[in-house]
Amino acid sequence: MSIHSPLFVPKTFLNLSIIASFSIFSISAQAKNIDVLPSSQSFSGLMFTPNAQVIKTGDISLSYHQGVAHNNSIQSLDNWFFAAGLFSGLEAGGRIVTKTYDCNGYTDPECGIRDLSASAKYQLPFIYDYTGFNIAIGAQDIGGAANNFDTKYFVIDREFEALSLRTSVGYARSTLSNGIMDGTFAGIEWQPLSFMQLTTEYDAVEINANAKIFTPQGLLPWGAQLSMDYQLYTGHKHSEQDVWGVNVSMPLMGYNDNRQQNLNTNKQTQIKQLLKQNLAEHQAASLTNLINTLQNEGFINLNVGYRNNKMVIALENRRYNHNQMDGVGVALGIITSKAGENAFADLAQIAATDKSTQFNFTKKQNIELILLTNDIPMLTVTTETQCYRDFLADGNPCNQIIVNTLNAKNDFNNSKWLYHTLNDGFGRSQIILSPALNHRTATEYGFFDYSLALAANVYTPLWQGGAIDVRYMVPISNSDDFKQGGLWHNQAYESKIDRALIHQAVKLPQNIISQFSAGYMMGDYWGGVNETQWYSPQGNHMVGFEISKFVPSNDKDRHGHELDDKQSLIANYTYSLPEYHWQLGLQAGEYFQGDTGVRITSNHWLGDSQLSINYLTTKPKNSNTYEDFLGVSITIPLTPWRDMKPGYVQIRGTDQFTYSLQTRVGENHNQINTGLGATSNLQHSITRQYENRGRLSPAYFNANIQRLRNAYIKYVKVTQE
Structure with a gap:
């Protein structure tokens, strides 16, 4: 009272x-x-x-x-x-x-x-x-x-x-x-x-x-x-x-990963000493030491060679799945801590056996890292080793770090490789475990109704850009309204394979990447999807489209409801301002349910978590009126910062788990959205698989340069403390 x-x-x-x-x-x-x-x-x-x-x-x-x-x-x-x-x-x-x-x-x-x-x-x-x-x-x-x-x-x-x-x-x-x-x-x-x-x-x-x-x-x-x-x-x-x-409040994961760490404190004395010892290893390390350290850390598809008097190392990161930038930071830290006079002399000696080319060893030791995804060159980082070691030691940015995506493929093809595809990625399967949640929140039927399952996704790379993608759903729990006889029983997860696709991605000139996906999807449909996207040289602009067509495997679902074909034709544009941790997304076209409309999304990056607010206005098939919705979602990685070392089987969590809420606006009722504004939403889409959830760009790297150093410091902590 x-x-x-x-x-x-x-x-x-x-x-x-x-x-x-x-x-x-x-x-x-x-x-x-x-x-x-x-x-x-x-x-x-x-x-x-x-x-x-x-x-x-x-x-x-x-x-x-x-x-x-x-x-x-x-x-x-x-x-x-x-x-x-x-x-x-x-x-x-x-x-x-x-x-x-x-x-x-x-x-x-x-x-x-x-x-x-x-x-x-x-x-x-x-x-x-x-x-x-x-x-x-x-x-x-x-x-x-x-x-x-x-x-x-x-x-x-x-x-x-x-x-x-x-x-x-x-x-x-x-x-x-x-x-x-x-x-x-x-x-x-x-x-x-x-x-x-x-x-x-x-x-x-x-x-x-x-x-x-x-x-x-x-x-x-x-x-x-x-x-x-x-x-x-x-x-x-x-x-x-x-x-x-x-109330409980806290920073989202990864939000502080771009803040310059001060190691000149009593708490950081041990880390500072370990870092100093690691960076001093370049004085005696050989090229073999460098290669072995990268292999032992789990980097795959490793190539080592040279171009234009630079040591060039191409590799693929499948261990640091919160953010590809962490993988780049760890790799650059290992390379610059090992690549000294001895390693460059070893490279020059091996290169000298090829009379058709020449590697001139100079005191200025430049390196280039080429980041691969499914063996496709996606990004290059060029720097000078001593400048980068100073950056790792004191945190003052090195002005000789150059990030590029436009020329990654040409740079890879024009390099002279002395070591080819060590830790070959062919057939190295990832078993990606993730919760799957279908929910209805704060409706007239209940505070929170849900169907919860474990999604086990087996993703197996085959050749450059090619992969097999199979997902099996294991139901865990359903609330009353998702159980037999409940209102949403037909949308509860079943124990079955709900997706089996083959993907083929290609990197085209001028920062264009396209992926074709075909097979079985959504538990009942056969068909295919093409995604094609273009990125501006700095990555502030992205323009793309999705086109898909799926037909049901049966005329009716398990509840006797007629099944229609599903197709989409959607254009999209994203404007990125990574210095403000913000992206604006515009999307328009025909969605999966046959509705046509427009979605505007404001994405806010808080470290590796993403908060999104979107407005959807769409006209259902065979309707003359538009329906409007306001939605909010939070997306977080559900996997350790440093995953299991990639072998021929790697078990890890998902890089992106999303929880969304949506409410109808502009109406005198609040009926639930029944699938309007739906897209193919592939787990291994271009944006997630190849573009680091839309963050693999020079603009993003330049705005978050301290993250490279912090990733290597964290690597030193977890491996040597």
């Missing part, structure tokens, strides 16, 4: 005053940052009101709260909220408010509300630099059919660091119960201790206060922070639930 008696008000503020008097001496001498913590709504803030702060870029936050303003009271409803800092100044997230978890809202009047919505808050840039104030604008319950919590607001705040105090004031228009956030609001956040905040606010109608206890920054591993908040007071008389909640 919430406390709202007038007798409680002076007691509450007396308690706050005592704490303030006790703490003021400890905070007056030293300023401290005030933590940004979640409110009980869809934004960071106090209790019901926001401040002008946002979640730190690259962080994710998951909150659970009890107590939601709904139907003219503070009701006992569960409030789940997931949010992330997409880029500097912007936080965005999704929220589910529910009373029950497993009942049919159409037939059971006791089910109550079950609402899925999106939110965003943007802190305006440059304002603080000139005024000392922060200003943010935001909205919750964006779009959707039933806007139960629709709120739009702007807010100004200012921090008084010497007092560990933040004040905020703003204005909002809202449909929230009790008039909350419908008018002028204000608040005060006070952080007397490194693990506690006290807040009081005027929510446009009443005064509220709460306390927040949290772990200080740096206490937990992986940059994580836990927090809990509890209502101390509310002026809302119709309240059946005290507002309280818990």
Whole structure:
């Protein structure tokens, strides 16, 4: 039962005053940052009101709260909220408010509300630099059919660091119960201790206060922070639930992998010494030492030779599957730590046996790494060994690192190879294990309905660009509505082979790559797909298309439903700004279900995790009206940073697991999307298999150059500590 008696008000503020008097001496001498913590709504803030702060870029936050303003009271409803800092100044997230978890809202009047919505808050840039104030604008319950919590607001705040105090004031228009956030609001956040905040606010109608206890920054591993908040007071008389909640936040995996590491600390003394020892090995290492180290680390299709007085090494990475850049960083670290005068002299001696060519050994020891995928040259990195060793040692970027994709194939063909295809990749199968999840989230039928399976994908390279791709699904668990007799039973996973394809990729001139895939797909269809993509020299622009045709193996599915042919003809364009960790995708054409439409996607890279927001407008087959959807998804790698060493069988996790949510917008109903906007979505598409999930470009490498060094430092840690 919430406390709202007038007798409680002076007691509450007396308690706050005592704490303030006790703490003021400890905070007056030293300023401290005030933590940004979640409110009980869809934004960071106090209790019901926001401040002008946002979640730190690259962080994710998951909150659970009890107590939601709904139907003219503070009701006992569960409030789940997931949010992330997409880029500097912007936080965005999704929220589910529910009373029950497993009942049919159409037939059971006791089910109550079950609402899925999106939110965003943007802190305006440059304002603080000139005024000392922060200003943010935001909205919750964006779009959707039933806007139960629709709120739009702007807010100004200012921090008084010497007092560990933040004040905020703003204005909002809202449909929230009790008039909350419908008018002028204000608040005060006070952080007397490194693990506690006290807040009081005027929510446009009443005064509220709460306390927040949290772990200080740096206490937990992986940059994580836990927090809990509890209502101390509310002026809302119709309240059946005290507002309280818990939250966990942390950086997404890989987000800090491009930050320059400082090894000049006591904690890093051992790593610095190991790194120094490794880099000194070039003074005595031979060419044989270099080749053996690369082979032992698991690099395959290894070729060693020369071109234009450079040592040239071509290799393929199948071990560092979070990001191909890590494989390049480890390989370059190994090469430059071994390639000294002895290794170059060995190369010159072997080259001298061929009278038709000549390798001139000079004091300037240049190397070129050619990265292969399925034996296709995809990217080259050229550098000078001493410059690169200095970069590894101190982190100051080497200005002699040149990344190129346009000439990779020609550079490979024009090199003189003295060692050919060591650790041949032919027939080296990867067994890629991944969860497969078909789900319905926050519908009238349940909070979370799902069909969960284990996808075991056997991918076997054959020749250059050729591979066999077979996937077997092993069902693990189904919720009630995916079981026999349930609403979505026909979409539950079955124990069977659902995909058997043969792929053939070719690298064409001018950064064009095309892949043809044919065979059995989606459990019931035979056909083929062609993907073709062109990348600009720096990789900021990509233009491509997908064309496919699939016919059902039977006229009807196992439930007696008629099966239609599936085909697609889709054009796409991607604009990449890797310095801002952002990509804009545009897609248009005919999708798998025969619908025609357009999708706009904003992709935000937070390390190796990808947060995407997309808007789809599409016209179903045989319909004259368009249907509109707003979707959000998070994609993460589910495999160790350094996978099992590739042998003739390599077991690993997936480089990309995606969880998506979608809601209908612009309608007075929120019926589930039944497959509109679908594409072939191959696991081994060009983007995933050959383009490092759209990141294999000079622009991406140049914007994330510290990642090369950090990958080698991490390799030294895991192999030699």
